[in-house]
Amino acid sequence: MQPLATVYFLTVRSLREAVRNPAQEVGNIFVPLFFFAVTVGSIGSIAADAFGIDNFTGFQVPVAILSAASSISASAGLGTITDIQRGYFDKLLLTPAPRSAIVLGRIAADGVRAVIITGVIVVVGLIFRTGFDTGVFGVIVLLAGSFFFGTAYSGFNAAVALRTGSPQAAAAGGLLLFPLIFLSTAFAPKEVFADWLQVLATINPITYILEAQRSLIIEGWNALDLLRGAAAIVGFGIASFTLTFLALRWRTS
Amino acid sequence: MRLAKTRHNISKFAERTQCPTLDSVSAIWARGLVKHFDEVRAVDGIDLDIAPGTIFGFLGQNGSGKTTTIRMLTTLLRPTAGSARVDGLDILDDARAVRRRIGVALQEAGLDDIQTGRELLTLQARLFGMGGNARRQRVDELLAVVDLEDAADRAIGTYSGGMKRRLDLAAALVHRPGIIFLDEPTTGLDPVSREAIWRYVNRLSVEDGITVFLTTQYLEEADRLAHDLAIIDEGRIIARGSPAEMKASIGTDVVTVEVPVADGLGRAAEVAAGVAGVERVQIADGAAVVYVPDGARAVARIVLALDDAGIEVGDVGISRPSLDDVFLEATGHHLRVEEPAAAEGGAA
Numbered sequence: 001m002q003p004l005a006t007v008y009f010l011t012v013r014s015l016r017e018a019v020r021n022p023a024q025e026v027g028n029i030f031v032p033l034f035f036f037a038v039t040v041g042s043i044g045s046i047a048a049d050a051f052g053i054d055n056f057t058g059f060q061v062p063v064a065i066l067s068a069a070s071s072i073s074a075s076a077g078l079g080t081i082t083d084i085q086r087g088y089f090d091k092l093l094l095t096p097a098p099r100s101a102i103v104l105g106r107i108a109a110d111g112v113r114a115v116i117i118t119g120v121i122v123v124v125g126l127i128f129r130t131g132f133d134t135g136v137f138g139v140i141v142l143l144a145g146s147f148f149f150g151t152a153y154s155g156f157n158a159a160v161a162l163r164t165g166s167p168q169a170a171a172a173g174g175l176l177l178f179p180l181i182f183l184s185t186a187f188a189p190k191e192v193f194a195d196w197l198q199v200l201a202t203i204n205p206i207t208y209i210l211e212a213q214r215s216l217i218i219e220g221w222n223a224l225d226l227l228r229g230a231a232a233i234v235g236f237g238i239a240s241f242t243l244t245f246l247a248l249r250w251r252t253s
Numbered sequence: 254m255r256l257a258k259t260r261h262n263i264s265k266f267a268e269r270t271q272c273p274t275l276d277s278v279s280a281i282w283a284r285g286l287v288k289h290f291d292e293v294r295a296v297d298g299i300d301l302d303i304a305p306g307t308i309f310g311f312l313g314q315n316g317s318g319k320t321t322t323i324r325m326l327t328t329l330l331r332p333t334a335g336s337a338r339v340d341g342l343d344i345l346d347d348a349r350a351v352r353r354r355i356g357v358a359l360q361e362a363g364l365d366d367i368q369t370g371r372e373l374l375t376l377q378a379r380l381f382g383m384g385g386n387a388r389r390q391r392v393d394e395l396l397a398v399v400d401l402e403d404a405a406d407r408a409i410g411t412y413s414g415g416m417k418r419r420l421d422l423a424a425a426l427v428h429r430p431g432i433i434f435l436d437e438p439t440t441g442l443d444p445v446s447r448e449a450i451w452r453y454v455n456r457l458s459v460e461d462g463i464t465v466f467l468t469t470q471y472l473e474e475a476d477r478l479a480h481d482l483a484i485i486d487e488g489r490i491i492a493r494g495s496p497a498e499m500k501a502s503i504g505t506d507v508v509t510v511e512v513p514v515a516d517g518l519g520r521a522a523e524v525a526a527g528v529a530g531v532e533r534v535q536i537a538d539g540a541a542v543v544y545v546p547d548g549a550r551a552v553a554r555i556v557l558a559l560d561d562a563g564i565e566v567g568d569v570g571i572s573r574p575s576l577d578d579v580f581l582e583a584t585g586h587h588l589r590v591e592e593p594a595a596a597e598g599g600a601a
Contacts, residue, residue, distance in 0.1 A: 009379050017367045020408075087363030090329060091424065095380040096353040253331055 003104075006097040010105020011112065017079065018113060024075055029117055032067035033124060036060055039187065040128070051188050055218045058130035061121060062213035063186045065142075066206065068117045069110075069150045070177035076110045077157030077170035084165050093252060103162070103248055107154045114150025115143045130217060138216040141226070148233050149209060153177065155240025162247035180206045205232035278341075280305040280432050280464040281326060285335035288321050295321040297488035298335070303481065305431075308458045308465040310479025310496075312472070312576070314589050318488040319468035320360060323436050326466070327357045340432055353381070356425035356433040360440065362417040366410030370401055370420050373409060374427055381428035395423040399453065415446030422453060432464040433457060439474060447474075454478055470590050472576045482576075484583055491583045496576060503574035503582060505532055506548025508555060510541045511567035524562045528555050537587055542578070 018025055040057050047056035080103075083089040092102045122132070122139060132138055160173035183197070184206040190198050201207050212229020215222040281303040288296040296318045303309045313319050324330040326337055328348040337344045340354045365373060374395060378388040396405045399419035404412060412420065418438060425433055435454065439447040455478060457463040469475050475482055476496045484492040484499075492499060512521045522541045526534045530551050535542045545551040548571040559566050572578075580588045 006380060009376060013365075013368065013372075013376055016372075017365075020367050083365070086365070087359055087361040088365045089363075090359055091357075091363035091377075092380070093329060094327060094352055094355075094357045095377070096349045096382070097380045252329070 003098045003101040006101035007104045007108055010092075010102060011108045014076070014079065014106045014109030015112060018109070025113070025117075028068055028071040028075065028113075029120055031071060032064040032117075033121070035067065036064040036121075036124075039063070043187065051192055053189065055130060057125065057128050058218040059214060060187075061125040061130055061217055062210045063181065064121045065114075065118050065146060065213065066149070066177060066181060066209065068121060069114045069146065069153055070175075072113045072117065072150060073110050073154035073157045074171060074173065074175075076106055076154050077161040077173055078167055080106060080158055080161035081165060081167050081170050084161070099248060099252060100245060103158055103244060107151050107158055107244070110154035111147040111151035114146045118143055118146035125217070132217055133220045134216045138221070142213060142216050145209075145213065145229065145233065148237065152233055152237035152240050155237065155244045159240065159243035159247040162244065162251050177206070180204055185210055205235055208232040278305065279303055279338070280307075281309070281337070281339050281466060283326070283335065283337035286322065286325060286332050286337055287334040288318075288325060288330060289333045294488050296325070296332075299485075299488075299490055301337070301483075303464060303466065305464050306458065306462045307480040308454065308467060308478050310475040310482040311466065311468040311485060312470070312475045312479075312482060312580070312588070313468075313485035314470050317485045319470075319485055320436055321488075322485070323357075323359075323434050323466065323468055327355060327434050328352055353428070354431055356428070356430035358418075358421045358425040358433070358435050358438055360436040362414075362421035364409050364417055364421060364424075367408060369406050369408055370396065370412070371405040373420065374424055377424045377427045383428065391427060391429075395426060398426075399423045400449075413446075415442055415449065418442060418446065418450060419453070422450065426457075430463070432466065434466045436468050437470065438467070439469070439471065451478060470588065472580070472588060476576050484580055486584045492579060499576065499579045500574045503544065503578055505544040505546050505574070506551075507572050507574055507578050508543040508545055508548050508552050509568075509570045509572070510543060510555065510559070511539060511569070512541065513565055513567045517564050520562070521559055521564050521566075524558050524564065525555050528558050531555070535581060535585065537581055537585075542581060544582075548572075 040060050044056045047053045047059070053059050080089070083092070093099060122142065126132065134141070156176060157170060157173045161170045164170070183200045184204045185201055186206075190201050190207070193201060208225075208228040209232050212225045212232075215225040219225075279302045281301055283299055283301040286296055286299040286301075287294070299318075299322060311319050311322065321330065325332045326339055326344060328344050328351050331345065339351045342351045342354070344351055368376070371392060374392045375388065378391060383391060396402050399422060401416060401420055401423070404416060409417065409420065422435070422438065425435075438454070439450050442450065451474065454465055454467065458465055458480075467474075467478060479496060482494065482496050482499060483490045494502070510521065510525065512518045518536055518539065518541060522534045522536050525531060525541050525543045528545075528551070530547070531543055531545045533544050543551075543555060545555075552569060552571055556566055556569060577588055
């Protein structure tokens with residue numbers, strides 16, 4: 001069995017699971033959009049004077065995207081645990097399919113779900129007149145970035161699920177992103193932060209992912225921002241996949 | 254008849270594995286298989302030689318090491334020590350090739366409730382590299398074999414326990430394995446569903462020549478299905494042979510004498526042991542179990558001796574040796590069967 005074919009079949013299976021459990025997907029999109037609306041509603045009118053940001057709605061779209069990706073990967077971690085508890089994960093391990101590909105199937109499905117949810121958030125943003133400075137090609141780059149961020153971040157939850165087999169731990173793993181979001185430039189530019197928070201925001205990879213996404217939406221093409229964002233996602237991916245494969249090795253030894 | 258069938262299966266197996274020496278062929282072979290979980294020795298040095306095409310029963314109560322053994326042989330767990338070969342392949346060095354040749358239905362039917370039965374079998378077939386028409390035909394064929402055609406397009410979450418077990422069995426067979434591992438396939442099922450599973454398992458061996466490694470905690474299941482049997486207790490194999498050989502090894506009838514007064518049991522055993530012809534006596538579950546040739550004649554002597562000794566006697570039974578007697582003799586206690594909270598089933 002070819003690894004890519006295994007990943008494809010198991011991605012389809014995970015997506016089918018998502019389609020048959022629509023309530024979960026509604027929750028994944030509702031919560032980020034709720035915070036998006038509340039944040040824009042409460043700070044949006046003063047953002048230009050306070051932070052020098054004219055298009056605060058566009059400024060907030062990437063935050064909603066990352067929050068949604070986080071929710072998705074938390075539910076995927078729970079899906080892995082359900083498979084483990086039902087014995088279906090063992091059933092998959094008993095096939096000749098490469099074991100890493102079995103885990104990657106669900107992770108890749110999270111990437112696809114992140115793309116779909118990003119598309120929904122972009123449409124909502126356009127309805128609220130965020131605009132999209134880099135046009136259609138910029139949307140494609142944003143969606144591609146969401147796919148890679150979704151898979152990279154999902155790896156953390158897969159690692160927690162494989163290592164602990166605990167639904168509570170998997171749910172908690174999904175919350176990892178929230179402190180990183182609050183310690184980034186999610187709600188205001190770095191320049192208005194206290195010194196200590198500026199340092200944390202500067203070393204926080206989420207800052208660079210947000211800035212890359214914002215550049216596509218409200219600034220236009222900026223190669224340096226895009227490269228930094230890509231590097232941050234790759235760093236996330238290397239860390240999360242390393243943890244995932246270590247956890248898989250532990251579970252199957 | 255059974256010997257001829259076994260020889261035929263060995264020939265087919267040797268042909269497939271291109272093995273020149275028939276006598277050395279085992280479908281499953283293990284030496285000194287050990288598995289520790291921290292301080293617990295779950296499996297403590299198991300040797301196996303299972304002939305191709307046979308049904309091998311692995312009998313033991315919960316926690317005896319059956320499932321751990323099966324998980325090692327199917328490459329889900331790495332042994333702490335020892336070695337094993339399945340279909341001629343080393344379980345550590347050739348793990349993926351082993352998985353290609355075996356089918357496995359574990360104790361909990363490992364299914365995905367959200368998929369339909371057909372989708373699950375189709376995915377399973379795809380993961381074994383089956384494509385196109387061959388895959389579709391095999392899935393349809395298996396759904397018919399396990400009587401799930403009508404439910405094939407329903408979510409598995411709506412299936413009864415018996416239907417799930419049958420689907421799990423079909424999933425284990427989808428790639429036509431030569432060896433199949435079934436871990437307590439009927440635990441928790443009602444008698445009708447249990448009967449259906451037994452019928453399928455028997456068919457696998459008789460019609461398809463598949464080697465079946467079956468763990469069970471049910472004596473009747475082991476007695477009825479297994480050509481060859483091993484009893485495992487506390488991680489060690491303590492008896493081995495065909496069910497008939499094992500029962501014959503007892504060599505006597507079994508007279509069970511219940512003693513209503515608990516503190517009289519030890520004395521009853523002493524008195525019974527002194528009766529002419531009695532070979533040995535064991536105490537188990539509030540009764541004295543007396544092994545004696547020609548039990549029908551001996552029972553009167555035993556009851557009279559107990560009465561003379563002033564010991565009150567309750568129910569008395571005579572039986573030919575059963576696998577439970579074999580288990581009792583080997584372990585000193587009866588096989589304790591632990592059922593799930595409620596037996597599931599529904600053959601429909």
